[in-house]
Amino acid sequence: xxxxxxxxxxxxxxxxxxxxxxxxxxxxxxxxxxxxxxxxxxxxxxxxxxxxxxxxxxxxxxxxxxxxxxxxxxxxxxxxxxxxxxxxxxxxxxxxxxxxxx
Numbered sequence: 001x002x003x004x005x006x007x008x009x010x011x012x013x014x015x016x017x018x019x020x021x022x023x024x025x026x027x028x029x030x031x032x033x034x035x036x037x038x039x040x041x042x043x044x045x046x047x048x049x050x051x052x053x054x055x056x057x058x059x060x061x062x063x064x065x066x067x068x069x070x071x072x073x074x075x076x077x078x079x080x081x082x083x084x085x086x087x088x089x090x091x092x093x094x095x096x097x098x099x100x101x102x
Contacts, residue, residue, distance in 0.1 A: 001060070015048055026080075
């Protein structure tokens with residue numbers, strides 16, 4: 001997931017120049033077909049970074065659906081993103097996957 005996010009990140013240039021970054025947390029649903037749906041921001045930095053985090057979440061394709069007693073069910077996942085502008089962190093990628101899931 002980290003590679004997918006880093007390879008597809010579009011850090012807003014205006015925020016990068018101003019040194020604006022921070023942690024955005026997205027809550028999203030994985031339906032019974034394994035599709036990512038209904039992404040919502042639960043911790044915000046600013047609209048531009050929030051929108052980018054949601055866009056990255058929707059790049060995730062086909063999860064294995066959760067099951068309960070042998071039946072597929074929808075479930076919710078929380079994905080944190082730490083956005084680091086170049087002015088704060090010269091040598092790192094601009095998004096850090098801080099999830100405990102790989």
